Amino acid sequence: MDYTNLNDIIKSSKNILIISHVNPDGDTIGSMTGLYHSILDNCKKKADMLAVSKIPSIFMFLPGVNLIKQLEDIDTSRVYDLVINVDVAAPDRICDAGILFEKAKNTVNIDHHKTNTGYAGINVIKGEASSTGEVLFDIFKSLGWRINLDCARCLYTAILTDTGSFRFDNTKPETLQAVSELIKIGVSVTDTYKNIYESNSKNLVQFQGYCLSKAKFLKNDKIAYTTVYKKDMEKFNANDECMEGLTEKLRAIVTTEVAFVAKETKAGYTKFSMRSKTVDVAEICSVFQGGGHKFAAGCTIKAPVEEAVRRMLDEILKREI
Numbered sequence: 001m002d003y004t005n006l007n008d009i010i011k012s013s014k015n016i017l018i019i020s021h022v023n024p025d026g027d028t029i030g031s032m033t034g035l036y037h038s039i040l041d042n043c044k045k046k047a048d049m050l051a052v053s054k055i056p057s058i059f060m061f062l063p064g065v066n067l068i069k070q071l072e073d074i075d076t077s078r079v080y081d082l083v084i085n086v087d088v089a090a091p092d093r094i095c096d097a098g099i100l101f102e103k104a105k106n107t108v109n110i111d112h113h114k115t116n117t118g119y120a121g122i123n124v125i126k127g128e129a130s131s132t133g134e135v136l137f138d139i140f141k142s143l144g145w146r147i148n149l150d151c152a153r154c155l156y157t158a159i160l161t162d163t164g165s166f167r168f169d170n171t172k173p174e175t176l177q178a179v180s181e182l183i184k185i186g187v188s189v190t191d192t193y194k195n196i197y198e199s200n201s202k203n204l205v206q207f208q209g210y211c212l213s214k215a216k217f218l219k220n221d222k223i224a225y226t227t228v229y230k231k232d233m234e235k236f237n238a239n240d241e242c243m244e245g246l247t248e249k250l251r252a253i254v255t256t257e258v259a260f261v262a263k264e265t266k267a268g269y270t271k272f273s274m275r276s277k278t279v280d281v282a283e284i285c286s287v288f289q290g291g292g293h294k295f296a297a298g299c300t301i302k303a304p305v306e307e308a309v310r311r312m313l314d315e316i317l318k319r320e321i
């Protein structure tokens, strides 16, 4: 792929803003900070970085993450020369920051979601790449841009988290080639692992233990689910970060085909996080105006938890499991 346009536009822009998606994950945050370090190192420019919602504390070790701004820190009347969205599959994923994107003189969209429609001026969408971090690695290599240690640590985190630590089938030879180079640059595999996977709070582990202990199973244990009420969150002083990985733990049971967690949100709504080994849960979630990937998707149903769970189970049971 030819990235000359992208190179020219970054080099000719005086002020640049990089935006990550709502409910940020390791890929969008690692890609944003990785791109920041790369532009700083190769173009001697300090881009602004914007997160439209809270950054999970496990990513606070990433170099440059303390420079990330929230929307209230940015003058929204400002017109940037260039706005770059990273890992943002659709414009509504940057919420109110859309105003900055729309006003920018130039826009770029760097992503790996197959569903990305190419909504920017320049679009670099590689559906076969494991992560946006891997797409950025490819861009930097193709352009002959240097990748310094700060950038490498960010890109490694992006790739690591989006591949489920190189376990998902998006892990390709190219992915591991990129990772191999990042390690050669000096990324510490064990430090990154500890920062991301061994930094859980006691609250999170005990809260998840409680939620798992009350899980319910149907259809010879092929369906596994649990419920999370506001009172459960309060009991363990849990926040949204404590939900991370909970549904995967139910899917990890040998008999599970479909797993979900139903969480009570604001009055009368229930939010579903679904994971599957076989069934297309994106399709099930689309019945309730949600979406995602085939084996990982989510949706919200306007009903109290018990009723919402009943409707979800009805929908799952209509399918061959």
Ligand SMILES: [Mn+2]
Binding pocket: 027, 028, 087, 112, 130, 131, 132, 162
């Ligand atoms: Mn991603």
